[in-house]
Amino acid sequence: MPYRGRILATGIGLLFNILRYFYYHQYLGLPFYWTFFVLTAIFLSIAWWAGKQFDKVKYLSERDPLTGTYNRRTVEEYFHKATKISDLKKQSLGVIMLDLNKFKEVNDEFGHQKGDELLIQVATALTTFVGKHDLVARWGGDEFVVLVDNMQENTADDYVKELQQAITLRNAENFPNVEASVGYSLYPQHGKSFQKLVQEADAYMYKDKKEH
Incomplete structure (x- = not known):
């Protein structure tokens, strides 16, 4: 605090x-x-x-009361500030959407308390992985959004894979079957409004989810 x-x-x-x-x-x-x-x-x-x-x-x-990450309203407010900085520096801003695979199975098999524990661990993995100028927020349910400062288009795929691996490793002991589907979009390449970029990242994420 x-x-x-x-x-x-x-x-x-x-x-x-x-x-x-x-x-x-x-x-x-x-x-x-x-x-x-x-x-x-x-x-x-x-x-x-x-x-x-x-x-x-x-x-x-x-903040989100469960995970301690930022809430939906705050990430939207932060986005507008971050885009101004990106414009001044002529850099890209990454918008990453993340959804947990098999989260429902965890709740059904072990109960909602265990599901909450998983969300907390995922939030910890994300905040540990990202840079000091990045922002992690719980979007809702088992979805998270991450704003990544100066995210490069040619290295975005590698960044996403490393992020997925960080989540899997973090939860390997207690939740060995849980993985995350991740999608991303870049400001201003894929859009300039937050809603547009979330839609692009969301579509990418569900494409990744179907492949798993």
């Missing part, structure tokens, strides 16, 4: 206490007492607590 809210709130609280000191004890010339530090500590504690609540709400609003 990020600390932005806590840092900002504490900084404002600290600034308030500095201004309070100069106003009462420098400008007005009132005597300085040790209780000033007690009040400062109280103000800063309240500011830290308020900032923590803000960080918690913001984190939960952006």
Whole structure:
């Protein structure tokens, strides 16, 4: 969970206490007492607590509660920011759609709790595999979407295969029969809108799924 809210709130609280000191004890010339530090500590504690609540709400609003990856709304918002950066750098942005094969069988045979465990492990494998400027989100059910910064068209197929292998290896011990079907599209080569690129990647993914 990020600390932005806590840092900002504490900084404002600290600034308030500095201004309070100069106003009462420098400008007005009132005597300085040790209780000033007690009040400062109280103000800063309240500011830290308020900032923590803000960080918690913001984190939960952006994340999938089960896997901890980003949610659908956040990935769409991030896409628009990422395309602007890609345009400036004249680079491609990859949109990867991923769907687990035989996920229904896992739920039917072992129960939904085991299915949730699989989704968490897949999410961990994805976040471990991708780069620091990439984004992993749960699209819904057993589907994930990954935005890949500066994804090269001539190496995209190799990247996808490595990603599939990373998921299989991660789950080999507990879920040996689970694999992932993956499809991708590239901005701006295959489209400029997020919906168009998702459709292209989705079609590619289901083609891969039929082959398995």
